[in-house]
Amino acid sequence: MTNSWTDLQNSRCFLIAGSNCAENHPIAMRWINRARDKGAKIIVVDPRFTRTASQADIFAQIRPGTDIAYLGAIIRHILVNKLYDKDYVLNYTNALYKVSKDYKFDAGLFSGFDAKGKKYSIDSWGYQLGPDNKPLKADSLEDPDTVFAKLQEHFSRYTFDKAEKITGIPAAKIKEIADTFCQAKPATILYALGMTQHTTAVQGIRSYAIIQLLLGNVGKAGGGINALRGEPNVQGSTDMANLFNSLPGYLPAPIGTDKTLRDYLVRNGSIQEKPLVALLKAWFGQSATKENDYCFNYLPKYNLSINASMVRIFDLMNKGQFKLLINIGSNSLVSIPNRQMVRSGLAKLDMLVVSDLFEIETAQFWREPGVNPAEIKTEVILLPAAFVYEKDGSLTNSGRWIQWKDAALKPLGESKPDLEVLDSLFRRVRQLYQGSTDPKDEPVLKARWDYGQEPSALKVLQEISGYDETTGKLLPTLADYLKAPAGSVSTGCWIYTGVTGNGNLAAKRKNGDPSGLGLFKDWSFAWPANIRILYNRASCDANGQPVDPERKLVWWDPAARVWSGNDGPDVVDKTKGPETPEGKLSFRMNPEGVGRLFAAKYTSGMPAAPPVDNLPAIGLRPAGLCVDGPLPEFYEPVESPTGNLLHSEVSSNPLVVIPATVPGIQKVGKPGDFPYVLTTYGVVEQFCAGGVTRNIPVLNELMPGPFAEISKNLAQKIGAQDGDTVEVASARGKLRVRCLVTDRLQTYKVNGKDTETIGIPWGWGFASLSPGPGANELTIGVLDPGAGTPEYKACLVNIRRV
Amino acid sequence: MAVERLNVEGQVAEGKVLRFNRGERFSHWLHVVSFFILLFTGLGVFAAGFHPLMSLVGGLQAARLIHRVVAVIFVLGTGAMFFAGDSRWHWEWLRSAFRFSDADKKHIKAFAAEFFGGHAVYPPQEKYNGGEKINSLLTIFGSAVITLSGLVMWFAPNFPAGLVDWAYPLHDLAMFVMTTAVIGHVYLSLIHPDSRASISGMLTGYVPEDFAKAHHAAWYEHAAENETAK
């Protein structure tokens, strides 16, 4: 989240689209209601009338997977009617930047498309650069070369009527949503898997970014874009980069052609040197020296052409690549979109190691009903895991609050915290490698790994927070880390620096809120540097004073000549005033220092002349790019009931990743055979893959099993009553489940044709106290090209009464 | 009047007249004993004050069980006597309870004075005088209502809720009516100096001849005529 849960009270309008927060983030409603008591409006856009929709002032039922169509119409509405915040757009976004002449978009494709390689070469998505390699800026928004003009041109196709034909939402309602959202300031957008589980996920969220930048909502209390993360520490686990292509602190992981640290910096900018070196010092301690590139070559270099994101891991597993899978706290057999792929993949392992609290489906895949255990040669080790309140440690919530917890109970039976399992496993492996002279074993032997005989979670957090390697003392704050020369400090995750600076700040429990904005700066520690609302510099005008008198976050104090405020100022240097270049930067993590309406290819700080030793030049900071386009474009889901009304020749995302190593495993269904749209989701009573909640009797009592929600029209069509058993089938599998006939799903028109959505909650499997059919028998494992997220929210199915 | 008059029951009696044969006496006491057990165990549930007493019968849940068992006896036992063996007088009692002659009405009017020890004049009475007919009616209707409502309460789930609602007040009402009647009946049959002689009728079957002449003169005469007619 750019903001936090308690900041929701400051909003005057909520667009809740791609989230059912009343069910999946119940705490959100507490703070939304506080805002509503002060007059805030709630807009909910969802394929179903959910429990969140019951709280909405405006509800729109949308066809799953078509968000960009109506969001594009809102963007067009903002541009055409000049509803944007002019100062904000001019000063804090790249609206005036001139886009390269080579950029163009035509018939569903951006310039640079390589049909064979199914990817874009992105050179044409750059800016027009001046001699100093800095982007050229136009004088006014009317200049045809500007990002702003490209935006107007791109979204001119997204009329309300076109959006209605695609999404099924009446044009008048989309207009009502647009007007309501644009007038109330500050307004915030809440989204979750409803937005991320598409093959156009990244671009959908980009549309949110564009809307909020145009309206000047980012960086403000009650504004921002709030991704409601789904799990207790998904924020932390992504910060620690349990991701194949990144390192802790969101550093890009090195690839094969990064022979040296310098090669890496050429690709990723000099800004990454300090954090990467600090990370290598944290991992290899004294062994990492300037001379040996700080042990840069100890790190594995992944192959850029192999997308090894989560779903693809099982695809590679099906190819037999993996002999050993260590599966900690995850129930893939229930959560990976195409269950068949997981079944066959796991069977190809030599050994599967699972650490969990219960005997989850993944751990006993070898005795799933209908499977012959004798044929499965995988050895499985199931290790009992301690629960959250049986172990010391910290969890990072969606608002980036790193919250410490002491163990309240001893682990049950012989269960152990995963910390101990990992620690003892590593030390045993290192023991096995003692005496080896093989260079490939140096990383294991040379790694710094000492967290005490009984591994202490606090010691690990201190390593993450960082040390001054010259004195061995803990680094107090992020500022100290930034000041120290590269190689003199170590930090396991640079954005967490300072969390244990002056004592364990994650354990702080002062719950005062003098600002009244719900910042709670003295409760735990928010990364980075306890900044509670990101980009809060953008909440001030050109001379550093808050634009919203009722919600003052940060301001420039001319007397003390320092940035101060209720929240930690999100500025490069607290002493550099609004008149200085650093003091103007509202989005300091972007190379342009401003918000990116157009995700251009650009690296800041490129030297004017090439370096004398004609090695490739190193810039300061390359821009974060979307692989499938600098601007969001509407594409149909891979399985869609209709063609693309904007460009029929390119219907779904041209760069979609379809893991199909095992031929035929990822069958794609046709509307003819599978006429209805299926969307999947969670329910408030159960959680994710149900590994824990399906073993809690009182929760099974509240929601005993999955169901298929269908409209009354569809129920009549297939002759089903509420409570009957129906069979839902997709091109990949089928399941039988109880049918729930409801008016919360209505028939809607797509391009004039009646269309039906069916809803099935996921998270059930054959194990636990409350087994049930798994929705991932049906869902399709096609992935967003950028994030690797599968398209759970939309696929095609058929349904019949049994 | 010849003292050796054979009573209609053919029993020779010196100065006594047979009023109730063995069947009638058995029915009466079966009814009495089960009634009081039911009253005691019933109040165990219906009145908070009686809860502690239930330990006498082994606790409240035992009391509820006893109530049900004895209820069956109360209904079937007494009912069976109308059909078993020489049940003629049972039906006779039933018929008499529903026929009120002038004599009965006058007796009822006089009854109040009688009750408090006064002596009122009333015409000769049949085997059952007016007061006893009233008592019989109360018992007949009381037992019927309490039985039916008891059944509904016992098998409540099988009856419509509306009916079950009314079963409780009716059961309670019948209990009050019958208990009130019993208090009067016990007083008359055990304590009231004039009428307490009647108790022997229910114990041995015979009542003193002078009592019969005083309280049931008409019955006493018929008995003599029936005797001679036989």
Next chain:
Amino acid sequence: MKVSRRNFLKLSGVSLTALATGLGLDPEIAQAKGYALKTEGSQKLPSICHFCSGGCGLLLYIKGDRLIHLAGDPDHPANEGTLCPKAASLRHVAYAQERVTKPRRRAPGSDKWEEISWEDALDKVARKIKEVRDSSWKGSEQLPDSKTGQPVSYAVNRAEGIAMLGSAEVDNEESYLLKKFSQILGTPYNEHQARI
């Protein structure tokens, strides 16, 4: 087995129920009974909820080192003592009979579990890690040269055969060690369910 239930309303002290008159008329208002709080004298320890990313504060009531009650942490600024249905049910997990409390092993082809000690389990896994790391090691790989585009051999140092699925359910320290462990071993195949 029915959980011992409803030892609620333990009456402490004299319960002064006013004896309602036998007449069933309007009964007296019962004197307030002295009610014992089951959490009386328990130790209260804060923790953090293990479900969505709300990060709500839990408060664990512990008596004789047994968890007797679990509710929201009233001091936590986000949830202020409240909890959603899932969090409110978290006491059950502390002693759930279905929890795995000893390591288990399933032999290849077998249809049932067998018990195994932690020692043997960790030893077996460590050996397997070494075995697979060594056997599936890929030191270098042919890749198109960034300038010439011709295939050139680059050092890649990858343990191709090991995949480590981390988790959004474990603490920061555990996620960090998992990443560090996989990188030191040389496997980039460290993913988790944040992506799905």
Next chain:
Amino acid sequence: MTRKMVLADTSKCTGCKACTVACKEWNQLPAEKTQLVKSYQSMRTFTPDTWSFVTFDENYSISQMHWLMRKAQCFHCADPACLKACTSKAISKTESGYVVIDKDLCIGCGYCAENCPFGVPKVDDQQKKAFKCTGCIDRVENNLKPMCVQTCQTGALEFGERDNLMVKAKKRLAEVKGKYPKAVLYGEKEMGGMTHSYILLDSPEAYGLPSHPVAPLALTLWKDIIRPVGTVAMGGAAAAVVFGILGNALRGNYGPPESGKGGKE
């Protein structure tokens, strides 16, 4: 202790069922096997082990969906039918406005269950005891909020002094009527005034509740007429016997026959 009240503003209720879980957790009530009943409701009625659950009613009219959700539990009436029906005097009212079953006095006869207009109390056949929401009287008497109110994240449930919370409820009702014209305040007067009162978004019938709940007529007749009159009658009969004995004694009817004045005739 002043009279308390719990206000359930169903306009803020999202049917998350946390109240159901917290109630079971605090009172250590075991879960039961269930099935979806209608919409997302998995519990049809109260049971000896389920004292609070959420009802779901879906009303769709003029293309507007109203998803009515309500936390059902004992209303804790000021004039409770259960108390009137209870022959064991096991049910009593507390000053704080709660109707509580004393577990020791209860004999499990089920009269409360049969007479409650909302079907709240339920008898456990094994324990021979009736059970229902206790209002968390143990918490309230120790100045804590009831467990359901404490856990409610949306702020739909509020606990406080009845006087000022009822004023607040009426103010809130006016606001809610803006979006839900048929909204009503339920519990101010019903059954003599309920400790658990509601702002409903539609008529009580839409929630399956009686608009004018009353104790069954049979119960009122039984307890207000038959029971007292019957007792008086029985007392009267006993008194009459005493006077009868006195009367006879005064008239010397108990003496030897010859001294008696009255003849035998």
